[in-house]
Amino acid sequence: MAPEIGYYALLLALFVSVTQSAMPFVAARRRDLAVAAFVDQAALAQFMFLVVAFASLTYAFVTSDFSVEVVMANSHTAKPLLYKISGVWGNHEGSMLLWVLILSLFGAAVAVFGRNLPYRLRINVLGVQGMVGCGFLAFITLTSNPFARLAQAPADGNGLNPILQDPGLAIHPPFLYLGYVGFSMAFSFAVAALIDGKVDACWARWVRPWVLAAWCFLTIGITLGSAWAYYTLGWGGWWFWDPVENASFMPWIAGTALLHSALVVERRNALVSWTILLAILTFSLSLVGTFLVRSGVLTSVHSFAQDPARGVFILALIVLATGGALALYAFRAPHLKYGAPFAPISRESGLTLNNVLLSAAAATVFLGTFYPLVVDMIGNDKISVGPPYYDRTFVPIMIPVLLVMVVGPMLKWKRDSIAAALGRLKYPAVASGLIAILVLVLTFGRNAFAAAFMALAVWLVTGSFAALAYRTHLGRVPLTTTLRLARTTPRAFYGLVIAHAGMGITVAGITGMTSWATEKIEMLRPGESLELSGYSLRLRSVGDVPGPNYDAERGTFEVSRNGRLVGEMVSERRFYPVRQQQTTVAGIRTNLISNLYIAVGEPDGKGAWAVRFYYHPFMPWVWIGALTMALGGFVSLSDRRLRVGVPQRIPRHAAAVPAE
Structure with a gap:
């Protein structure tokens, strides 16, 4: 029933x-x-x-x-x-x-x-x-x-x-959909404004909370998906530029740009036409992600490869929604009002540069995702686009984005001086230089890449708090005045500081993982050990363990360092009789600075098992930073100026009365 x-x-x-x-x-x-x-x-x-x-x-x-x-x-x-x-x-x-x-x-x-x-x-x-x-x-x-x-x-x-039988996958999709689908509100607000022919600062203030909420949820969803891939798939990685991963990443990048451009509309009534277009494209990228996952054009561990006829239906919806919105945009955009001009060096210019770079970054991900599909569709050739492509295209675009993230909040609206803005950032610059020198010294000058990106991470974190110090006049006025200014600073600004600092933490995590991760794969018998990055891993035993709906082969390991026991770790190979499918459950030990990661593999039939042992420095920071960014978004969302669009709510009994 x-x-x-x-x-x-x-x-x-x-x-x-x-x-x-x-x-x-x-x-x-x-x-x-x-x-x-x-x-x-x-x-x-x-x-x-x-x-x-x-x-x-x-x-x-x-x-x-x-x-x-x-x-x-x-x-x-x-x-x-x-x-x-x-x-x-x-x-x-x-x-x-x-x-x-x-x-x-x-x-x-x-x-x-x-x-x-x-x-x-x-x-x-x-x-x-x-x-x-x-x-x-x-x-x-x-x-x-x-x-x-x-x-x-x-x-x-x-x-x-x-x-998919994992706690992470129980909560990952709902958060991802709250982000994906949440951007529909930006789309609806944009199309509604085009229908009415009116976009102003009030419109931007009304739309920003919805965009911010969707962005926060999507950030959490992507982070949970990355963590799930890390500990469930057993390959020791957290991001592979899989097309389905990109399907959620593209609207996240576009949504980040939309958040910043809507701020310009709200404060200066500028970038109006661009913000409307970006709202349409952000949700369109969410629809494209839905198409990728459900059309059957991809085979992925987290896609729903279904009847291509379903993909055609979704493609038709994308054409109708995006095409209709863009047609309305083409008709209305020339008649939208534009705000006052601004100088090349100003907060508006910084946010505009942010949008240009983020849009270019989203375009590189879009090209890398769809180019292999187009080649496969028009010919018999099959190509793959992997991390090397993104390392050479996406990363160089994001470096200036990260630099501008710190300089932008230091710029004044309408007009400013770049020398004055950089002068306010002398302490973050010094901190970044010192960390670069420290990394070069500790690595004997062999890893300039890590030194540069660790300096960039410190630049982001210290620069974010420098913006708060500048706003509260720390060190320039009595402490009581600074504390009063801190109390009256809007929560949205605190959210900005937290989110930007979170990005710095993530950059540090990615840098450490990319530069200093080590791994070793060996065949071990019970009682044998392997050495990696100062750690000794000894296979103590391998035995069968029954599960609720699977049979598991569990390997138990002892980890020691300098002869001192660090702890015990376990890894399993699970077999699901109903599906006739096998999975790996990695063993992970973390101190929130680095991870030890083990995965037990196939036996050789002679009493030994394949064991993969990884040392991942700074790996937890990737997820801590991402969740910190989401926290910053929620702190901003708690600001009353973002929770309501006007200073006073209209009473319910008068809600139906036109207020134009």
């Missing part, structure tokens, strides 16, 4: 999305406030219907209802409850249902918290959001029904893909 309830709720959500899409334009023309109020209720109703649909599918997974085709294909009675629940979105149909649920969540949030928005802008935003929801709900009901029944229910299911 639950699947039928879920399916009917899905159909009702589709019907409501159609009315939500059409009614705003009827309301705008007739000035019918009752119809406008209906749009708010439609957004809430769509969300509630999708909650019912998602809950119904979750119930089918938890109760192992194998009469539902998607449950049979992705669950099993012996699977732990956590993975029965995560199995809901561990497949194409269920993940698309989660996709539209989050889309409707953002629409409902506008209906509830957007009472302060101008009348026409609010209903147009909800109308555009309804159109996007309508397209994807039609896609689900026509090609990807998660509630399809089997004529004869089997006694058991096929089980979830073993590499």
Whole structure:
């Protein structure tokens, strides 16, 4: 019964999305406030219907209802409850249902918290959001029904893909989708503004919280995905420039640029046309990522390779959404108002340079992702684009981005002097120079690359706090005055400091991992050891261990340094009988500065096992820095100036009155 309830709720959500899409334009023309109020209720109703649909599918997974085709294909009675629940979105149909649920969540949030928005802008935003929801709900009901029944229910299911049976994968997709789909709000605000023909500082202030929230969630999602790949796949890496990884990274880069350009619109009413275009392209890149994962054009450990017909449907949605928005942009952009001009050296110029460089970086990732697919499509040749391409294209573009990240906040709006801005950064410059010299000395001058990038990391961290010191006049006024200024500094500025410092921590982690990581692979018998980077790893034993739905071969190791026991580590090779598939679970020991990483491999049949032992200095900093960036975003989001668009909320009883 639950699947039928879920399916009917899905159909009702589709019907409501159609009315939500059409009614705003009827309301705008007739000035019918009752119809406008209906749009708010439609957004809430769509969300509630999708909650019912998602809950119904979750119930089918938890109760192992194998009469539902998607449950049979992705669950099993012996699977732990956590993975029965995560199995809901561990497949194409269920993940698309989660996709539209989050889309409707953002629409409902506008209906509830957007009472302060101008009348026409609010209903147009909800109308555009309804159109996007309508397209994807039609896609689900026509090609990807998660509630399809089997004529004869089997006694058991096929089980979830073993590499997805991990706590990290239970929470990684929801955060990723909150980011992916969250950028739909930027798209809806941009199209709504184009429909109305009005973009100003208030519009930028209203759109920034939604973009910032999506950016924070996407940052967390990418970080969790990187950590999952690191400890689950057993190859010791955290990023491989896989096309599906790039699918989430491209909208993150574009979203970062959008955050900064919207700030220019808010403060100076400049870059208006560019910001609108960037809002459209950011969500379009999210749609492109959806296409890559679900079209069947890629084979990846975290893609849903499905019927190409589904990919054609999504491609049609991309053409309609992006093409329609760009056509409207081409019509309206020449008539948008532009703000006052600014000098080449100013905060506006710094943010513009930031946007240019980030857009170029996103373009290099896009080219590296799609060029092999185009070559494969037009000919018989197959090529691959891997880390060497990105090292030579993406990295050189990002270096000036990181340099500008520190200089930009030191520049004044409208006009400034580069000499004055750099003068405010003398202490970060000195700190960066000292760390570069220290690295060169410790490595005997053999690693200039590491010295340069460690200096860049210190530049980012110290430069971020230097911006806070400059704002609070630290050292230039009495301490009591500095503390008073610190108390009155907006939380958004503290968020900027934290996020930029987090980027510095991540750069330090990437540099250390790239420059000084070591590894050794040997065949070991119980009692034998191998040496690496001052550590001694001894294989103590290998034995069979039963799991809830797998059989494991567990290797137990002792790690020592300078003859002193550091600790015990374990690694497993798991075999899942239902799927006839084997996975590796790495053993990791961390002190938050470096990681020891081991993975037990295949036996040689003579009493020895392949053992991979890695030493990864600064590896935890990659994820600590990324999560710090997300924390900075949430701190900014807590600033009242970002939580509301105007100083005073419009009372609910007056919310329906036009406020233009």
